[in-house]
Amino acid sequence: MPRASGADMAEDALRARDVRKTYRTRGGPAVEALRGVSLSIRRGERVALLGRNGAGKTTFLRIASTLLLPTAGTVEVLGHDVAAEPDAVRPLIGVVPQEGKPFFHLTPREQVYAYLRARGVPREEAHRKTEWALGRVGLEDVADRLAITLSGGQKQRTMVATILATEAPLLFLDEPTIGLDPFARRAVWETLRQLARAGSTILLTTHYLDEAEALSDRLYIVEEGRVLAEGTADSLKRQVGGTIRVSVKDGAGIADRLGTYGSTVTEDGTVHVVTGEEKVGEIVDLAMKRGLSATVGPVTLEEAFLRVVGRSIDED
């Protein structure tokens, strides 16, 4: 369950209670993008909203960053209501929008500096912070190249450097690595880890499970505008019913027996059993006696995610 109600407000960088958003379309049916989201983020914490496309992650992030009004419910950022006090909230946050790109005709140095100045940072301080942020994300070598000539990863790191330089207490990143290649993704991950080490509180949205696991202290799984589960990656994996997955190839004939060791899923004739470490030996023995091969591995966040979201879809 989300921990919003029990949270200590003084420690919370963000607190959302029963946030709802309904989009009314002209002539079409109303779309419920958020259906009562409650969550909280402690200061210094890195939290990921994990969900499929259209789950409501971006809608929540836009509400929390004062860009969208909720239909109902409240979001407080460092004690300020985002709907009632947007002017008090905005100096406290930094936002990297989904698929946001830097100004192509500015250099990273110009982009970061200009953004700081627009936020009201004095000249000298803006220069200092710009150099610091560019250094933190490793863009010194390309700091004077027009952004249009940079790679996708460098452009994204420019965006991250821009909000890093603000030293805002709460940072929002909406799908920060969408569309990037694996190398660029990892470069951005490292940049985000730098942000965390700098003490920033981060709320990021992603549909990449590895990203959520690598970058966040805690996750919220969001589906169809609702929070389905909350916890650390490990605690979510434990919700699956075990920590080890044993996959028995062509094991459909012994699926019933395998089911006695834990929860099972059959996929292309392979039976996956999620179980505890103590039962792994027995399952492997059983498979070998039947001449079947078995592979053993840890339960992944993907399995936890599919289990949680799949259960929700089944219930609907």
Added chain:
Amino acid sequence: MAFVRRWKGTGVFLGTELRMTLHDPLAIASSALVEGILLVFVWVLARDLLPFALLGSLVYSLFLIGQYVLSEAAYIRIDHRLNEMYHASPLSPEAYFLGMASGIGIGYIPTTLALFVLALVVVPMTAAGFVAILGVLLAVWTISASIAYTISTLFKDMKAIWPWASLIANVLGVVPPVFYPLDRWPVEWRSLALVLPTSGGAALAEAAAGILPLAQDEVVLAATALGLEALVAFAFTVWWSHRSAREA
């Protein structure tokens, strides 16, 4: 104090926009294309209309500069999503709008300056006429940039915006008597031409330069319309910039 705070950052965003505009000198050079071509046509076909065409092209160039705000604001919003980064910051939406419009205005001003110098050579004018023309140009730019910014917030696709930019520039800039004298326009529609920001502005500029005879009540009509339009367009856009920065 709150009023000053609302506009704080305008100059900085102006600088940002100006820097970007100057990174693209070809766009600045090509901004003179329409006016240049029309002036060549007039020079070849009806040289006696050149003073009108020159003052009209001055008005049109400012109108067109305002229209560049449409493409730029939409591009930043749709392609780069940077408006969200700025709107979720202490920079106010009105400072964002005015900074962008002013930055583009200054970036593209060389075309207008060149036309102004040419106009001064061809049409000698008094100091009062000079000041009046400056006022007209400022009003035309304000109206155009304001309308452009508002329109830029209404679409989710760049392709949907391009026809609007072209439509506005041609319907308001080329069809009415901007590049040609008001007396070549149907008499029964003369009042309409005077209240349109482009043709009304051109008529006022030509009257200020002493090449177009305008009755006193016509001057009052055109000047009042232009002033009111500038005021209303700017005030509406300031309000709308707030409204659109945060979706309901």
